[in-house]
Amino acid sequence: MPEAKTKKELTREKFANFLEWLNPDPDRAGEEYERLRFRLCTFFSQRRCCFADELADETINRVIVKSSAERIENKIAYCYGVAKNVYRESLRRERPHLDIDEVTIAAKVPEEPSFSRECLDECLEKLSSDNRNLLLDYFSEAKLAKIELHKRIAESLKMTQTALRMRVMRTKLQLKICVQECMG
Amino acid sequence: MGESLNNDRTVREYLLGRVSDETTLEGLEDSLFADEEFCSQVALAEDSIINDYVFGRLDHADAESFRSTLPVNPERRFKLQLTEQLRAKALARNLKTVGDKPSFFASLKAFFRQPMNAVAFAVLLIVVVGLTIYLGRSGNPDELAELRSIYRQARPTETRISEFGYAPLSQLRGAAEAADKNRLRRIENNLIEATEKTPNARTRHALGDYYLTQQEYSKAINEFEAALKFADNAKIHNDLGAAHFELAKTRPKERRLEDLAQSLEEFTKAAKLDANLPEALFNRSLALQELGMPREAKESWILYLQKDPSSPWADEARKNLARIENATTLSRTDEQVLSEFLTAYRDHDESRAQEIHNETKGLLKGPAVALQLSRRYLIAKQRGDEAEAKESLGAMGFIGNLEQAQHSEFFFLN
Numbered sequence: 001m002p003e004a005k006t007k008k009e010l011t012r013e014k015f016a017n018f019l020e021w022l023n024p025d026p027d028r029a030g031e032e033y034e035r036l037r038f039r040l041c042t043f044f045s046q047r048r049c050c051f052a053d054e055l056a057d058e059t060i061n062r063v064i065v066k067s068s069a070e071r072i073e074n075k076i077a078y079c080y081g082v083a084k085n086v087y088r089e090s091l092r093r094e095r096p097h098l099d100i101d102e103v104t105i106a107a108k109v110p111e112e113p114s115f116s117r118e119c120l121d122e123c124l125e126k127l128s129s130d131n132r133n134l135l136l137d138y139f140s141e142a143k144l145a146k147i148e149l150h151k152r153i154a155e156s157l158k159m160t161q162t163a164l165r166m167r168v169m170r171t172k173l174q175l176k177i178c179v180q181e182c183m184g
Numbered sequence: 185m186g187e188s189l190n191n192d193r194t195v196r197e198y199l200l201g202r203v204s205d206e207t208t209l210e211g212l213e214d215s216l217f218a219d220e221e222f223c224s225q226v227a228l229a230e231d232s233i234i235n236d237y238v239f240g241r242l243d244h245a246d247a248e249s250f251r252s253t254l255p256v257n258p259e260r261r262f263k264l265q266l267t268e269q270l271r272a273k274a275l276a277r278n279l280k281t282v283g284d285k286p287s288f289f290a291s292l293k294a295f296f297r298q299p300m301n302a303v304a305f306a307v308l309l310i311v312v313v314g315l316t317i318y319l320g321r322s323g324n325p326d327e328l329a330e331l332r333s334i335y336r337q338a339r340p341t342e343t344r345i346s347e348f349g350y351a352p353l354s355q356l357r358g359a360a361e362a363a364d365k366n367r368l369r370r371i372e373n374n375l376i377e378a379t380e381k382t383p384n385a386r387t388r389h390a391l392g393d394y395y396l397t398q399q400e401y402s403k404a405i406n407e408f409e410a411a412l413k414f415a416d417n418a419k420i421h422n423d424l425g426a427a428h429f430e431l432a433k434t435r436p437k438e439r440r441l442e443d444l445a446q447s448l449e450e451f452t453k454a455a456k457l458d459a460n461l462p463e464a465l466f467n468r469s470l471a472l473q474e475l476g477m478p479r480e481a482k483e484s485w486i487l488y489l490q491k492d493p494s495s496p497w498a499d500e501a502r503k504n505l506a507r508i509e510n511a512t513t514l515s516r517t518d519e520q521v522l523s524e525f526l527t528a529y530r531d532h533d534e535s536r537a538q539e540i541h542n543e544t545k546g547l548l549k550g551p552a553v554a555l556q557l558s559r560r561y562l563i564a565k566q567r568g569d570e571a572e573a574k575e576s577l578g579a580m581g582f583i584g585n586l587e588q589a590q591h592s593e594f595f596f597l598n
Binding site: 035037038039042045046047049050052076080115117120135137139140162166168169176179180 | 199201209213214217224230231235253260266270274476
């Protein structure tokens with residue numbers, strides 16, 4: 001399916017329907033969406049695709065269009081199938097990039113927006129004080145003392161170290177989404 | 185999926201981009217999409233790799249592999265930036281705690297109120313005096329004094345090296361006079377000899393200081409780390425932080441933050457061990473400033489100036505403080521800068537308009553008002569908005585006249 005057509009067919013309503021399709025509970029739908037995006041970005045980047053995030057978005061766009069038109073049973077497996085197609089198409093598209101003449105006239109890749117510390121401050125404030133302190137404590141110690149510190153935090157919260165790592169990861173994910181939204 | 189693929193080691197190899205076998209790769213991808221638990225395992229493994237990288241816990245090969253995955257993985261780059269900034273924030277929070285501690289003299293008074301402590305201190309004092317005399321004989325005070333004297337006129341590093349007096353920062357880095365070169369060679373030989381004969385905190389620290397002044401930062405770091413194995417000393421931590429700070433300046437952008445965070449960590453430790461060590465307080469303010477944390481840097485400079493209000497170092501601290509305050513303009517978006525300028529221009533508030541122009545004109549990019557105005561003029565012309573084009577032209581004329589009147593500068597009139 002041509003990329004331009006996919007984008008044209010996308011609407012805010014279809015995206016909302018897609019989230020509902022992922023999970024009827026809006027909170028869970030957000031989580032599912034992030035999880036799907038993580039899977040896709042990992043898939044494309046570990047395949048060394050040049051624009052992993054764009055390919056992940058393209059996959060999601062195609063699924064959005066398709067899911068609004070027909071019933072799909074196994075959602076994630078379907079997304080995986082689409083991702084494989086997008087990957088194969090990208091291989092065909094990426095080949096001309098190896099031509100040195102193409103490279104010299106290619107437009108400069110736009111610079112990534114610099115990380116906003118103001119947004120980080122704002123989003124840290126939005127976290128619960130428990131989660132905020134947990135993150136700041138977790139990242140506060142010197143490298144040699146880190147293991148000991150993390151053991152202490154896990155003990156004080158009465159959880160295993162793996163559970164602590166999971167909680168830190170989830171809180172960071174929450175923070176990441178907030179910072180990305182804040183940076184626009 | 186087979187047990188062989190579903191283990192932490194394989195997942196780690198996959199995330200570090202070291203799985204190239206197609207069957208293994210497909211097996212991992214199938215599980216990533218089909219198995220919720222495996223997906224969580226991969227997410228957790230990626231987060232751990234990023235954390236380990238930021239904590240400096242990846243070995244050289246893993247760190248290299250990790251870095252090589254970044255160009256094709258914008259999501260991971262963002263997660264890395266977030267983690268590095270969190271780490272810097274956490275370290276900055278530690279510093280604040282150090283600053284909030286009771287003063288040294290208050291703590292000392294409380295300590296000596298306990299008779300047992302006073303006795304223990306007397307014993308400790310005797311041991312320390314004895315050790316100082318012993319180590320002094322095998323140490324290298326002469327070499328260090330000579331090294332300091334070479335840098336009396338111009339200091340070699342932006343950061344403060346412990347016990348080095350004030351000198352303005354040298355603009356000709358590494359260009360020592362011929363006579364000094366000979367002295368430096370002799371000092372180096374003596375310091376190396378002392379380190380070989382008597383490897384201890386003092387000799388390794390002194391040799392580290394020597395390498396630091398010669399911009400041999402990696403060697404300096406090795407010596408300071410070796411010195412710390414003998415003694416956990418605030419001055420050594422400070423100088424180790426200084427070496428990381430100076431090394432950061434030589435690094436490519438993506439590795440710079442890593443060294444700066446490390447330097448901040450060392451200054452934090454130094455300040456924890458000795459809350460009144462001026463070098464550590466000065467350097468941590470610099471590190472916070474370089475890390476782009478203006479609010480924390482400002483607080484840190486103010487704290488420094490409370491402890492040292494009158495030395496030449498304090499003058500530098502004040503200049504840095506002023507720089508942070510001026511930089512608030514630059515933290516605003518280009519649109520905000522232009523909008524503020526236009527408001528001042530429309531209100532005929534010439535001094536404010538001039539102030540905004542002066543703050544941005546040296547940049548010749550992004551927020552520079554003159555550039556933004558010319559862009560605004562062209563866009564307005566394209567759109568056929570004559571009023572906006574006329575205003576932009578008028579504002580550019582205002583800037584041109586201002587520059588001509590103040591600096592006989594005709595650049596902005598072109």
